[in-house]
Amino acid sequence: MHDIRLIRDDPEGFDAALARRGLEPASAKILSLDTEGRALTTRIQEAQSRRNEASKAIGQAMGQGDTDKAEQLKAEVAELKKTMPQMEEDGRTVAAKLTAMLETIPNLPADDVPQGEGEEDNVEVSSWGEKRAFDFEPSEHADLGPALGMDFETGAKISGARFTFLRGGMARLHRAIAQFMLDRQVNQNGYLECAPPVLVNDAAMYGTDKLPKFAEDSFKTTDGRWLIPTSEVSLTSSVMGEIIDDLAEPIRLTALTPCFRSEAGAAGKDTRGFIRQHQFEKVELVSICRPEDSEAEHERMTECAEGVLQALGLPYRKMLLCTGDMGFGARKTYDLEVWLPGQGAYREISSCSNTGAFQARRMNARYRPEDGGKKTDFVHTLNGSGLAVGRTLVAVLENYQNEDGSVTVPEALKPYMGGIDKLEAAA
Structure with a gap:
């Protein structure tokens, strides 16, 4: 607002x-x-x-x-x-x-956001990692995955398009990725682990700028609640209507939750594979801070997401989104795009945004400056993926695949895999 x-x-x-x-x-x-x-x-x-x-x-x-x-x-x-x-x-x-x-006018872009109409005008800020040189033609995850337990057919049978049923080592690897991410954000980056509701009310969706403009992008229950499109909604809304007395240090929250999106605006996009699902898991990062701290917090949050990719050895690039490609509530956004050798392309795996006071005004979230006076001001809120679990699974499959169709488990994930160091097709 x-x-x-x-x-x-x-x-x-x-x-x-x-x-x-x-x-x-x-x-x-x-x-x-x-x-x-x-x-x-x-x-x-x-x-x-x-x-x-x-x-x-x-x-x-x-x-x-x-x-x-x-x-x-x-x-x-x-x-x-x-x-x-x-x-x-x-x-x-x-x-x-x-x-x-x-309430239908998007946030105003920060001064350093590049002008542009769409993703082709985004600016590459940096890149990390060496793309693996394969001595065979790498496969896309949608071709590689089914033999290893990524069951698209059963998911579609019981739920419809854009649902997937994971089995065996594939399900274990998916869980390992999620647990690794959550542990890293809590233990190394100082985020407070939360287990928030995944069903929220209109006020929570409105405060985080998902309503009224994007109602069709989310699922609504018969009793009027919403399935969260991201735990940004639950985590950020935890300060809805609050006046925070001490905000000298940012409040940093993280959660691993299922997320649900109707993908109403993505008809025909990524219909094949595990990239764009109606149900997926994500480790979300949320910060609530003073206005003067939000730019530095945005850089820090993005670095926390980058650290996951670096620990997994996944090449990526950091993009500064242009004015025409930013989300509705963002004033500045960095996207992290991971390299997928099977597709021969970079794909978004994290989006970290500074919304300024835009959400705080909608949810009336304020803080009292350190001088202890009666005057209050709106907080700044930030959110980012640290990371999307399913897309990280896709990146691991494509980057760590072997010529025989097996997939080597990255070193960082082996402690979470119970002795499994390679995914192989069932005999």
């Missing part, structure tokens, strides 16, 4: 930032509704004040025996009582229109 005061102070700057996002100017419509709403508020306050004055004056007039004046005042009070409800309703209508407009 945007700060209406900033739009009042610099409408031209607001529109210029929207233009960077490829959007039409909006400040004039916003400020028109804002002016109308404030005028109605003033009228309502004046009417309330006059009603109170007139009500008090009725008693005074009666005490003085001035019945004519008392009757006039009674008539005035009656008229105010009659007209005020409509004024209040008009005020609520205008406020609702203003909110509806503001």
